Amino acid sequence: xxxxIDKNKGNDxxxxxxxxxxxxxxxxxxxxxxxxxxxxxxxxxxxxxRGAQVTVLKNAPLLDPVxxxxxxxxxxxxxxxxxxxxxTDKDAEFxxxxxxxxxxxxxxxxxxxxxxxxxxxxxxxxxxxxxxTSLFNNVTGAKEKVGNYGGVTVDSKEGWFSMxxxxxxxxxxxxxxxxxxxxxxxMYVRTYIRDNRPDAILNIVDAGNLExxxxxxxxxxxxxxxxxxxxxxxxxxxxSGDKLDIEMMSRLLGARxxxxxxxxxxxxxxxxxxxxDAIDESEQDTRHHNVNYxxxxxxxxxxxGALCPDLDRYTVLKxxxxxxxxxxxxxxxxxxxxxxDTAARMRQHIERDYNDDIVSIITxxxxxxxRGAxxxxxxPNPNRATGVTKxxxxxxxxxTNRWLALPILLxxxxxxxxxxxxxGAYPQDxxxxxxxxxxxxxxxxxxxxxxxxxxxxxxxxxxxxxxxxLPQILILFFCISLLxxxxxxxxxxxxxxxxxxxVGLHGKSFIPYLIGFGCGVPAIMAxxxxxxxxxxxxxxxxxxxxxxxxxxxxYLLLVAAFFTAYQGLILMSIYLVGILVAALTAILLSKTVLxxxxxxxxxxxxxxxxxxxxxxxxxxxxxxxxxxxxxxxIILAASIIVWALGYFPRxxxxxxxxxxxxxxxxxxxxxxxxxxEPLGFxxxxxxxxxxxxxxxxxxxxxxxxxxxxxxxxxxxSTSLKQKLQSATKPNGEHVFNPIVAYSxxxxxxxxxxxxxxxxxxxxxxxxxxxxxEVIYTTGVAWVVSFLFYQIATRL
Amino acid sequence: xxxxxxxxxIVVLGIVAVALVYVLRRVIKTSRGKGDCGCGCGxxxxxxxxxxxxx
Numbered sequence: 103x104x105x106x107i108d109k110n111k112g113n114d115x116x117x118x119x120x121x122x123x124x125x126x127x128x129x130x131x132x133x134x135x136x137x138x139x140x141x142x143x144x145x146x147x148x149x150x151x152r153g154a155q156v157t158v159l160k161n162a163p164l165l166d167p168v169x170x171x172x173x174x175x176x177x178x179x180x181x182x183x184x185x186x187x188x189x190t191d192k193d194a195e196f197x198x199x200x201x202x203x204x205x206x207x208x209x210x211x212x213x214x215x216x217x218x219x220x221x222x223x224x225x226x227x228x229x230x231x232x233x234x235t236s237l238f239n240n241v242t243g244a245k246e247k248v249g250n251y252g253g254v255t256v257d258s259k260e261g262w263f264s265m266x267x268x269x270x271x272x273x274x275x276x277x278x279x280x281x282x283x284x285x286x287x288x289m290y291v292r293t294y295i296r297d298n299r300p301d302a303i304l305n306i307v308d309a310g311n312l313e314x315x316x317x318x319x320x321x322x323x324x325x326x327x328x329x330x331x332x333x334x335x336x337x338x339x340x341x342s343g344d345k346l347d348i349e350m351m352s353r354l355l356g357a358r359x360x361x362x363x364x365x366x367x368x369x370x371x372x373x374x375x376x377x378x379d380a381i382d383e384s385e386q387d388t389r390h391h392n393v394n395y396x397x398x399x400x401x402x403x404x405x406x407g408a409l410c411p412d413l414d415r416y417t418v419l420k421x422x423x424x425x426x427x428x429x430x431x432x433x434x435x436x437x438x439x440x441x442x443d444t445a446a447r448m449r450q451h452i453e454r455d456y457n458d459d460i461v462s463i464i465t466x467x468x469x470x471x472x473r474g475a476x477x478x479x480x481x482p483n484p485n486r487a488t489g490v491t492k493x494x495x496x497x498x499x500x501x502t503n504r505w506l507a508l509p510i511l512l513x514x515x516x517x518x519x520x521x522x523x524x525x526g527a528y529p530q531d532x533x534x535x536x537x538x539x540x541x542x543x544x545x546x547x548x549x550x551x552x553x554x555x556x557x558x559x560x561x562x563x564x565x566x567x568x569x570x571x572l573p574q575i576l577i578l579f580f581c582i583s584l585l586x587x588x589x590x591x592x593x594x595x596x597x598x599x600x601x602x603x604x605v606g607l608h609g610k611s612f613i614p615y616l617i618g619f620g621c622g623v624p625a626i627m628a629x630x631x632x633x634x635x636x637x638x639x640x641x642x643x644x645x646x647x648x649x650x651x652x653x654x655x656x657y658l659l660l661v662a663a664f665f666t667a668y669q670g671l672i673l674m675s676i677y678l679v680g681i682l683v684a685a686l687t688a689i690l691l692s693k694t695v696l697x698x699x700x701x702x703x704x705x706x707x708x709x710x711x712x713x714x715x716x717x718x719x720x721x722x723x724x725x726x727x728x729x730x731x732x733x734x735x736i737i738l739a740a741s742i743i744v745w746a747l748g749y750f751p752r753x754x755x756x757x758x759x760x761x762x763x764x765x766x767x768x769x770x771x772x773x774x775x776x777x778x779e780p781l782g783f784x785x786x787x788x789x790x791x792x793x794x795x796x797x798x799x800x801x802x803x804x805x806x807x808x809x810x811x812x813x814x815x816x817x818x819s820t821s822l823k824q825k826l827q828s829a830t831k832p833n834g835e836h837v838f839n840p841i842v843a844y845s846x847x848x849x850x851x852x853x854x855x856x857x858x859x860x861x862x863x864x865x866x867x868x869x870x871x872x873x874x875e876v877i878y879t880t881g882v883a884w885v886v887s888f889l890f891y892q893i894a895t896r897l
Numbered sequence: 898x899x900x901x902x903x904x905x906x907i908v909v910l911g912i913v914a915v916a917l918v919y920v921l922r923r924v925i926k927t928s929r930g931k932g933d934c935g936c937g938c939g940x941x942x943x944x945x946x947x948x949x950x951x952x
Contacts, residue, residue, distance in 0.1 A: 262950075552906055553908060735919070739923075857927050
């Protein structure tokens with residue numbers, strides 16, 4: 103099978119060379135992946151196996167990383183990482199992968215009663231970005247986040263559906279390339295399946311990339327759990343002109359295969375029906391198909407399996423592979439020492455016989471099985487577009503062009519923020535007029551008194567002040583959704599990867615940062631995909647600098663009120679300052695308290711897809727709904743409390759201005775005023791940032807309540823924007839000007855995150871880091887705002 | 898102080914008390930790691946309060 107290349111000689115061998123030296127456009131064949139551990143395993147899983155062809159597509163704008171195409175997938179690797187892959191000419195004959203195809207062996211599995219625990223449980227398992235969450239949402243009616251990049255789902259999501267009168271729990275698991283022990287998502291999925299033993303596994307595969315996706319399927323086959331394979335993105339396979347003989351493929355795998363297009367729901371019912379049928383069949387004794395690894399390994403599996411009859415074939419194979427978690431399971435056996443000795447002897451024998459390490463051998467054999475099966479069942483369209491001939495590649499060349507990529511990224515960001523302002527201004531005016539009208543109407547029909555003050559100043563002033571920004575929130579999330587669904591966001595990670603690497607951030611940190619622009623809580627949870635604890639901590643502690651959507655109303659209010667031109671650019675500059683501070687913090691942390699070696703990272707670049715208005719609208723509406731729910735709950739309640747603190751105690755004969763200054767809120771504000779005065783803030787602004795601890799939108803609602811109190815009793819109520827523009831200090835000077843407004847925005851951007859985000863940090867990192875985060879972020883916010891205000895006022 | 902004013906004050910103080918209890922409960926829940934999936938129940942994201950879709 104393996105002919106003339108000695109892998110242990112590395113690049114001394116004159117017919118092999120290293121992948122990082124290959125010029126753009128070259129296609130070569132993989133010989134060997136050097137090194138060991140998680141990164142090597144990840145490369146093997148992603149298809150860097152003996153004999154696989156790799157094409158060098160292009161360098162990123164900053165020359166690192168490099169985009170490669172392997173098994174139809176686009177992979178981003180840094181030069182230092184590509185240097186671990188030995189390659190040779192694409193036509194060199196040293197390995198025939200189809201030799202590794204030995205067909206299947208059958209295992210007798212005893213029938214089980216699926217309703218034994220009164221609930222049917224089906225789990226979704228598949229590669230990252232293959233459409234699991236789209237199917238989950240479609241089946242259960244949930245609205246979990248989906249994106250055209252991997253790593254969106256980081257823990258299990260549960261939903262329910264019923265079919266034929268039976269209620270089924272559907273569990274969406276994180277995407278994984280394999281079920282080994284090298285990364286958190288792999289371990290999570292593996293442990294979940296082992297501990298919960300589902301009634302069926304619904305394996306979602308990308309029909310357009312079967313070779314890579316079916317690798318995971320071969321591992322699931324060994325678990326001997328009823329399985330259905332859903333061929334997602336079936337429409338893309340049909341469009342490509344490839345023909346798949348589903349019957350034959352199902353026979354080979356011993357599992358039902360059903361075409362599916364999850365995003366529009368085509369085939370969902372058939373997939374669920376096939377799953378229910380597979381569960382029903384499992385009540386009887388059945389014969390499961392497993393990959394045939396050849397006589398030597400099959401004999402070893404039989405011998406070792408006989409020593410530990412309680413363990414499934416998957417675990418027995420893992421024991422031979424020297425997988426520590428499988429060995430730990432084996433150690434609970436009475437004959438643990440015998441099992442381990444036998445496994446070690448077998449491993450040595452197999453490695454000697456195949457002249458390779460055990461992990462590579464098993465991976466090669468699994469890929470050999472997949473290739474052999476596809477050679478039987480798949481008829482590729484000879485004219486199928488791949489790599490540079492794919493539609494959208496010319497657009498990709500422009501978007502990732504060495505000189506244009508970064509300017510295009512900045513222009514797209516600017517367009518997004520500009521659209522938020524210009525398009526959002528019209529509906530904002532309508533909502534503002536509506537709120538004003540309601541306020542005036544209530545003011546006229548209700549008799550003067552405490553209840554009227556609560557409704558007009560507290561509720562309408564507080565909640566209304568935040569509600570007016572709903573259109574902008576919807577527009578911004580519509581634009582972000584379009585960029586995410588198109589696949590551009592993953593390219594943005596490719597473009598800026600070198601910069602992230604330089605500042606000590608892991609490539610995987612990009613996804614939490616991206617999610618952080620929406621909300622910090624899921625972003626902090628998304629760091630779970632980072633293997634190294636120090637990488638995780640650096641990302642967790644810097645994610646809050648990515649400005650979340652809850653801070654947006656404050657920026658929109660202040661930019662609209664105090665900047666008449668370049669509003670989109672000013673808003674964008676706030677986001678860029680957040681990114682810059684995150685980068686500087688990452689450098690500081692990774693060079694001091696969280697010093698560590700840089701970990702390697704391989705990223706898959708998803709294909710470009712035409713974003714659909716339906717998906718973007720669903721995403722936008724879900725964000726809008728969350729925003730409205732927050733209005734009706736926490737913001738409403740907080741506005742009432744802020745109003746009460748600003749209303750009591752009452753003193754006869756005082757002006758509204760004096761009244762609010764002598765209130766509980768006023769006294770609190772005056773106490774902290776010396777701290778915020780050097781930043782250009784008054785006490786109302788100081789109090790607003792404090793109340794923002796519960797939720798950042800409350801900064802605006804607090805200002806809405808506090809500045810309503812300043813309105814003259816006879817004055818018709820005006821918008822919060824106008825009130826801020828006309829607010830004056832006792833000496834007659836305006837409280838706000840563009841410098842104060844920008845300084846205030848900087849503080850809101852950088853100071854400590856809300857309680858929900860701090861709770862997430864506590865869960866993921868512990869109290870010590872929560873304390874650090876509160877002190878550090880607030881310190882940074884104070885210093886940055888202070889420097890900006892003091893310098894800008896002197897210029 | 899008229900009866901109406903007294904009644905009005907009681908109602909307003911009641912609303913403020915409810916708001917205070919709500920915010921405190923929410924803050925305590927959040928700090929214990931209970932998020933909100935947006936279904937309105939105020940429990941965490943695994944509350945499964947979503948309707949069961951039938952096929």
